[in-house]
Amino acid sequence: MDYSFALQQLVYGLTLGCLYGLLAIGYTMVYGVLRLINFAHGDLLMVSAYVAFFGIAIFGVAWPISFIGSVLFTALLGILIDRGAYKPIRKSPRINALITAIGVSFLLENLGLVLIGGRPKSFPAPGLFSGSIVIGTVNIPELSIWVFIITLVLLVLCVLVVKRTRIGIAMRALSRDMETVTLMGIDKDRVISFTFALGSSLAAAGGIMWCMKYPALEPFMGVIPGLKAFVAAVLGGIGNITGAALGGLILGLAEVLIVAVEPDWSGYRDAIAFFLMIIILLTRPTGILGERLPD
Amino acid sequence: MLQIEDLHVNYGGIRALKGVSLRVGAKEIVSLLGSNGAGKSTTVRAISGLVTTKSGSILFDGKPINGLAPHEIQRLGLVHIPEGRKVFANLTIRENLLMGAYYTREKTQLKKLFGQVYDMFPSLVSKTQQLAGTLSGGEQQMLAIGRAIMSQPRLLMMDEPSLGLAPMIVADVFRIIEKIRNEGVTIFLIEQNANLALKIADYAFLIENGTISLKGRGSEVLKDPRVKQAYLGSVSG
Numbered sequence: 001m002d003y004s005f006a007l008q009q010l011v012y013g014l015t016l017g018c019l020y021g022l023l024a025i026g027y028t029m030v031y032g033v034l035r036l037i038n039f040a041h042g043d044l045l046m047v048s049a050y051v052a053f054f055g056i057a058i059f060g061v062a063w064p065i066s067f068i069g070s071v072l073f074t075a076l077l078g079i080l081i082d083r084g085a086y087k088p089i090r091k092s093p094r095i096n097a098l099i100t101a102i103g104v105s106f107l108l109e110n111l112g113l114v115l116i117g118g119r120p121k122s123f124p125a126p127g128l129f130s131g132s133i134v135i136g137t138v139n140i141p142e143l144s145i146w147v148f149i150i151t152l153v154l155l156v157l158c159v160l161v162v163k164r165t166r167i168g169i170a171m172r173a174l175s176r177d178m179e180t181v182t183l184m185g186i187d188k189d190r191v192i193s194f195t196f197a198l199g200s201s202l203a204a205a206g207g208i209m210w211c212m213k214y215p216a217l218e219p220f221m222g223v224i225p226g227l228k229a230f231v232a233a234v235l236g237g238i239g240n241i242t243g244a245a246l247g248g249l250i251l252g253l254a255e256v257l258i259v260a261v262e263p264d265w266s267g268y269r270d271a272i273a274f275f276l277m278i279i280i281l282l283t284r285p286t287g288i289l290g291e292r293l294p295d
Numbered sequence: 296m297l298q299i300e301d302l303h304v305n306y307g308g309i310r311a312l313k314g315v316s317l318r319v320g321a322k323e324i325v326s327l328l329g330s331n332g333a334g335k336s337t338t339v340r341a342i343s344g345l346v347t348t349k350s351g352s353i354l355f356d357g358k359p360i361n362g363l364a365p366h367e368i369q370r371l372g373l374v375h376i377p378e379g380r381k382v383f384a385n386l387t388i389r390e391n392l393l394m395g396a397y398y399t400r401e402k403t404q405l406k407k408l409f410g411q412v413y414d415m416f417p418s419l420v421s422k423t424q425q426l427a428g429t430l431s432g433g434e435q436q437m438l439a440i441g442r443a444i445m446s447q448p449r450l451l452m453m454d455e456p457s458l459g460l461a462p463m464i465v466a467d468v469f470r471i472i473e474k475i476r477n478e479g480v481t482i483f484l485i486e487q488n489a490n491l492a493l494k495i496a497d498y499a500f501l502i503e504n505g506t507i508s509l510k511g512r513g514s515e516v517l518k519d520p521r522v523k524q525a526y527l528g529s530v531s532g
Contacts, residue, residue, distance in 0.1 A: 172385060173385075173390075184446065185397055
């Protein structure tokens with residue numbers, strides 16, 4: 001394996017890792033606040049991709065408007081899922097919410113199948129994202145550069161929101177003690193909605209970039225990335241935003257590099273993620289950056 | 296200021312409150328005494344909307360507040376410091392205080408509130424960036440009171456502020472309660488420590504098995520033999 005081949009794989013791995021990371025942040029934020037694994041989160045990636053696709057291909061809207069529209073729509077859908085599916089059972093045992101989350105996921109996938117059909121559609125990526133830069137023998141797709149920059153910006157923004165803003169502090173407070181938050185005069189449902197909106201917007205940003213990288217749209221396209229992002233969130237330490245991004249990067253790199261080193265293993269590509277999850281759960285269940293909280 | 300008539304609350308199949316009536320006058324300290332399980336906490340939790348009431352009325356400033364969400368009740372100025380302090384252990388002292396003043400956007404007003412709390416609790420000043428979980432029990436109680444002050448309460452309900460604290464700290468807490476009252480805040484104090492709670496109370500109620508069994512001026516209730524029993528005992532359950 002030569003030097004430029006390794007660099008090339010690194011670029012691919014980082015790109016994939018960023019996309020996993022963006023999706024993982026949403027998982028981890030909702031978990032942090034509600035202690036709920038929102039299994040419908042991966043399907044938001046699919047919804048955002050379709051909305052962006054319809055905007056451009058069917059309604060002929062300029063791509064920036066279509067992309068922004070897709071992010072807003074997905075954020076709204078995130079809020080709607082919480083209000084419609086999770087809020088009514090907020091006081092029930094946690095397993096009920098988990099089963100509901102799986103149900104919402106199936107609902108979104110099959111709704112997609114009924115409304116849009118299962119035939120893959122190809123996404124018309126705007127020209128801005130389709131070129132590539134060649135350095136020596138390494139080919140860096142411009143999309144990869146965008147993915148990297150956008151992920152970094154969104155990650156920093158998210159961390160700032162959670163660390164510095166009032167609603168971010170309320171999110172952290174809510175993660176420890178929902179009842180006392182309400183005694184502060186804070187409407188907890190608004191904080192939860194905000195969390196869903198933020199997480200879902202990131203999923204949408206990830207989804208749009210995902211379908212530019214892998215331009216085949218179909219109703220189940222969010223399942224595997226969703227599961228991988230869940231693994232990434234666990235890997236980084238669930239509840240920890242930076243950890244989720246880090247977990248995504250590690251997972252993306254591991255998948256690409258292991259297959260690059262041993263091409264025979266390419267069939268096991270998806271197994272790598274879950275193998276990593278088993279290892280981390282056995283050795284360090286709190287994840288890489290997850291801390292044990294003082295009580 | 297606060298008026299409760301014939302309040303009934305069922306709690307997981309148990310009739311926790313069976314017709315509680317009491318009133319808290321403006322700028323008074325009113326104590327609610329009783330042993331474990333008598334219904335003290337249920338009463339405050341019903342007032343602040345954390346448990347749903349079955350029947351009866353809760354009036355704050357003459358307006359019914361039953362059925363409002365806890366955050367709506369808090370924003371009327373009826374602030375509840377929960378039993379066990381419940382500071383946010385994973386937030387810093389400053390962040391905890393800020394949560395108390397969540398809707399105070401005005402910078403100068405916010406600064407004034409922080410100043411007020413830091414004046415009242417100078418020991419917190421050097422620790423503003425420290426996580427609340429690292430504080431001692433006494434400091435956590437001070438923080439919980441400070442956080443409530445940040446909400447600019449008109450009526451402050453305190454559920455067992457002396458719980459688990461050393462006697463010296465308890466004395467501090469009670470001095471602070473009087474100080475807050477002297478600044479014009481009405482206090483509704485829920486206590487097991489009847490002796491201290493009655494000494495500072497203008498008026499007091501004794502709750503037993505979900506009903507008010509005795510009421511009167513603080514000094515009168517202090518002398519009542521039945522109070523001694525409730526104060527001493529988990530016997531009455």
